[in-house]
Amino acid sequence: MEIVRAKDVVYEYIRRDDEGNIVGITKAVDHVNLGINKGDFVAILGHNGSGKSTLAKHFNAIFLPEEGTVWVDGMDTSDEEHLWDIRQSAGMVFQNPDNQIIAQVVEEDVGFGPENIGVPTEEIWKRVEESLKAVGMYEFRKYSPNKLSGGQKQRISIAGVLAMKPKCIVLDEPTAMLDPKGRKEVLEAVHELNKKEGVTVILITHYMEEVIDADKVFVMDGGQVVMQGTPKQVFSLVDELKELRLDVPQVTLLAYELKKRGINLPDGILTTEELVQNLRGI
Amino acid sequence: MSLIVDHISYTYDAKSGIPVVGLDDVSLVIPDGQFIGVIGHTGSGKSTLMQHLNGLLKATSGTIYYNGEDIYEKGFDLKKLRSKVGLVFQYPEHQLFAETVFADVCYGPTNLGLSKKECELRAYDALKKVGFPDDLIFTSPFELSGGQKRRAAIAGVLAMKPEILILDEPTAGLDPKGRDEILGQIKKLRQEENITVILVSHSMDDVAEYVDRIVVLNHGKVFLDNTPGEVFKCYRELEEIGLSAPQVTYIMHALSESGLKVNPEVTTISEAADEIAAALKRC
Amino acid sequence: MLRDITLGQYYQTESVIHRLDPRVKLLGTVLFFVTLFCFKNPVGYAVAIVFLAVVIFLSRVPFLYMIRGMKTIVVLMLITVILNLFVTQGDPVFSYWKITITKQGIVQAATIALRISLLIIGSSIMTLTTTPNHLTDGMEKGLRFLRVIKVPVHEIAMMMSIALRFIPILLEETDKIMKAQLARGADLESGNLFKRIKAMVPILVPLFISAFRRANDLANAMEARCYRGGDGRTKMKPLKYHTRDAVAYIILFVYTVGSIFVGRLWIFNIF
Numbered sequence: 001m002e003i004v005r006a007k008d009v010v011y012e013y014i015r016r017d018d019e020g021n022i023v024g025i026t027k028a029v030d031h032v033n034l035g036i037n038k039g040d041f042v043a044i045l046g047h048n049g050s051g052k053s054t055l056a057k058h059f060n061a062i063f064l065p066e067e068g069t070v071w072v073d074g075m076d077t078s079d080e081e082h083l084w085d086i087r088q089s090a091g092m093v094f095q096n097p098d099n100q101i102i103a104q105v106v107e108e109d110v111g112f113g114p115e116n117i118g119v120p121t122e123e124i125w126k127r128v129e130e131s132l133k134a135v136g137m138y139e140f141r142k143y144s145p146n147k148l149s150g151g152q153k154q155r156i157s158i159a160g161v162l163a164m165k166p167k168c169i170v171l172d173e174p175t176a177m178l179d180p181k182g183r184k185e186v187l188e189a190v191h192e193l194n195k196k197e198g199v200t201v202i203l204i205t206h207y208m209e210e211v212i213d214a215d216k217v218f219v220m221d222g223g224q225v226v227m228q229g230t231p232k233q234v235f236s237l238v239d240e241l242k243e244l245r246l247d248v249p250q251v252t253l254l255a256y257e258l259k260k261r262g263i264n265l266p267d268g269i270l271t272t273e274e275l276v277q278n279l280r281g282i
Numbered sequence: 283m284s285l286i287v288d289h290i291s292y293t294y295d296a297k298s299g300i301p302v303v304g305l306d307d308v309s310l311v312i313p314d315g316q317f318i319g320v321i322g323h324t325g326s327g328k329s330t331l332m333q334h335l336n337g338l339l340k341a342t343s344g345t346i347y348y349n350g351e352d353i354y355e356k357g358f359d360l361k362k363l364r365s366k367v368g369l370v371f372q373y374p375e376h377q378l379f380a381e382t383v384f385a386d387v388c389y390g391p392t393n394l395g396l397s398k399k400e401c402e403l404r405a406y407d408a409l410k411k412v413g414f415p416d417d418l419i420f421t422s423p424f425e426l427s428g429g430q431k432r433r434a435a436i437a438g439v440l441a442m443k444p445e446i447l448i449l450d451e452p453t454a455g456l457d458p459k460g461r462d463e464i465l466g467q468i469k470k471l472r473q474e475e476n477i478t479v480i481l482v483s484h485s486m487d488d489v490a491e492y493v494d495r496i497v498v499l500n501h502g503k504v505f506l507d508n509t510p511g512e513v514f515k516c517y518r519e520l521e522e523i524g525l526s527a528p529q530v531t532y533i534m535h536a537l538s539e540s541g542l543k544v545n546p547e548v549t550t551i552s553e554a555a556d557e558i559a560a561a562l563k564r565c
Numbered sequence: 566m567l568r569d570i571t572l573g574q575y576y577q578t579e580s581v582i583h584r585l586d587p588r589v590k591l592l593g594t595v596l597f598f599v600t601l602f603c604f605k606n607p608v609g610y611a612v613a614i615v616f617l618a619v620v621i622f623l624s625r626v627p628f629l630y631m632i633r634g635m636k637t638i639v640v641l642m643l644i645t646v647i648l649n650l651f652v653t654q655g656d657p658v659f660s661y662w663k664i665t666i667t668k669q670g671i672v673q674a675a676t677i678a679l680r681i682s683l684l685i686i687g688s689s690i691m692t693l694t695t696t697p698n699h700l701t702d703g704m705e706k707g708l709r710f711l712r713v714i715k716v717p718v719h720e721i722a723m724m725m726s727i728a729l730r731f732i733p734i735l736l737e738e739t740d741k742i743m744k745a746q747l748a749r750g751a752d753l754e755s756g757n758l759f760k761r762i763k764a765m766v767p768i769l770v771p772l773f774i775s776a777f778r779r780a781n782d783l784a785n786a787m788e789a790r791c792y793r794g795g796d797g798r799t800k801m802k803p804l805k806y807h808t809r810d811a812v813a814y815i816i817l818f819v820y821t822v823g824s825i826f827v828g829r830l831w832i833f834n835i836f
Binding site: 150179258263276279282 | 524
């Protein structure tokens with residue numbers, strides 16, 4: 001069953017000069033077709049400016065397609081009647097941890113979403129507690145967000161989305177501004193949600209290491225989906241990825257370098273254990 | 283030209299009024315022409331230390347000598363120090379302000395009181411050195427891509443002709459290619475200008491291939507200070523303080539533990555590939 | 566350096582005053598202000614001082630902490646007092662060279678000094694014992710009647726609470742921007758006024774751009790979380806009146822009526 005489906009989606013940024021004349025049109029999203037299955041962990045990879053964030057904003061009806069259609073949980077995002085249902089079904093976490101926390105106390109921020117959709121008070125408290133526990137931030141519920149680390153703030157934002165009981169959560173480069181520790185924290189929390197709560201995860205990123213455990217990877221370039229498949233399939237294409245301004249995990253790169261030196265290894269090695277095993281077999 | 287950090291400590295009052303230790307008895311010698319990586323996680327004191335090197339922060343105890351002169355001595359010209367020890371902060375958005383990239387890069391040299399012509403020459407020269415494309419020089423700095431903004435910001439400091447260039451997380455938020463491009467440019471810059479470069483990062487992977495010395499900071503103290511090979515040997519200790527060695531180190535150690543005779547001290551991918559290929563041939 | 570603003574900041578402790586509903590405290594402050602302007606004799610002020618003293622005692626906020634942040638306002642107060650002292654016309658009490666001090670002047674100056682101090686202490690009691698969240702909640706609910714005349718009460722309250730959240734972030738950012746420009750040799754401390762204002766441009770431009778970007782991001786994030794104004798929203802922490810609030814309202818009422826009555830009683834009128 002599909003939770004998100006994009007059909008021939010086009011989105012353009014129009015640049016105008018001071019007099020309002022059109023000086024250029026950038027196709028940020030260019031005829032994208034993709035489907036995301038319920039319960040999957042999906043990653044969308046791409047360099048800066050590849051259109052991946054613009055596409056992600058379509059899944060939450062922040063942007064509406066200029067051509068084509070996006071369906072979220074069966075609802076057309078252009079259909080204004082369903083706007084709030086769509087935003088509740090597909091929650092969104094953004095890049096900058098500071099710019100998406102609204103309240104001055106952690107628990108109140110997590111409660112913000114449920115308040116907006118009119119959840120009764122007692123139920124809000126229950127959801128806030130559950131969500132904070134799910135991301136491991138319950139003991140920080142009375143803190144001011146300003147006192148938390150970047151990784152902790154992002155987990156609060158995830159809890160804030162979770163409290164709205166979404167079916168799908170879209171994370172738009174949630175780790176780009178974090179240090180390695182924060183990145184790990186956030187990723188663990190997201191994987192946990194996917195496994196335990198069964199929430200569909202769409203992770204937008206340019207960190208290769210974050211993609212290894214995904215069920216499916218889409219690679220974007222110039223507004224188009226240029227590759228898709230399992231991480232193993234995608235990371236087999238080292239040269240192609242490099243051309244797309246991307247990279248592969250270091251292990252994969254090492255295996256690739258070894259192959260170039262004439263050592264017989266399979267494509268798309270993703271972990272150290274895999275590489276060691278394969279090398280010992282020789 | 284050298285910088286000697288002599289037992290500096292720095293404490294500051296947090297909002298609660300309880301003093302927080304930012305740096306704790308740090309001593310370093312920064313000689314000419316080195317390429318140094320400073321590693322530590324958030325809150326380890328690495329940014330605080332860098333702000334001491336150009337006199338933005340003043341140590342609570344201890345002192346810093348620039349060419350043998352105590353920078354805390356009365357009458358010491360801090361403005362001059364700041365032009366000699368150039369510090370580029372993490373986010374270019376914090377410094378870009380002028381209408382054009384060119385005017386922005388001119389800001390530093392103008393503050394040094396140089397003639398207009400000299401400022402412009404230096405600005406153009408600096409933009410060239412960081413590989414900034416000519417056709418974007420007169421556009422607004424706010425319309426640039428992340429990588430170009432970073433270049434403009436580095437040029438803005440480079441135009442002051444510093445002897446030491448400190449870069450705080452120059453690759454944050456860049457995609458893999460953008461990261462490699464910036465780091466490659468810095469490497470080239472160092473070779474051509476023969477200046478000292480200090481690269482501040484929380485990622486070993488970023489610096490391993492470039493630097494010839496790594497200083498690891500933890501809780502405001504110098505935890506390790508050695509060549510990359512020697513530092514990565516202590517990968518277990520690094521993990522205890524929440525850092526990690528480059529992935530190559532782990533792979534090489536795993537291989538050597540599994541019985542393959544490889545030297546686990548190599549730090550780059552191509553070295554590792556050569557090493558493994560050679561070891562396999564020996565089998 | 567910018568973080569040392571402590572005037573009227575929330576003081577964390579447990580007290581009856583802290584627990585009161587913010588609406589009670591808001592109305593209380595307003596009524597207290599009103600009474601101060603109704604008095605015509607010193608007895609009224611005496612009643613007000615006693616009332617305020619009792620509230621301060623109940624609030625458990627140390628009096629010294631309360632007046633510590635008032636230094637800057639003291640200067641302002643002194644200027645007003647001195648002006649009143651010398652300018653007011655009437656029966657001279659003391660005269661030297663061109664300066665004449667009148668009886669009316671002394672009374673006027675003393676009244677104003679007393680009024681200003683009571684006003685400041687009175688309002689800081691409210692901010693010291695109420696968290697900013699509670700305060701905005703209280704305003705939103707307490708001033709809801711203003712919606713009848715199209716005042717966007719919910720939006721104003723939301724804006725205030727967001728502003729409070731972002732002030733520390735923007736202060737920190739200002740600090741970073743200043744350092745980045747200092748590292749490029751910026752001189753922010755010397756030169757005349759014009760030069761100094763000009764030197765602020767490289768700090769203000771990045772700060773404004775960043776503030777706009779943050780505002781844009783925040784708007785997106787709020788929309789993504791289904792925010793659509795105050796209608797149909799429920800509250801995680803709804804304001805509810807307790808018995809103590811009813812008692813407080815009664816006390817307030819008694820104080821207001823009582824103090825104004827006494828404060829305007831002709832037999833005490835000695836001015």
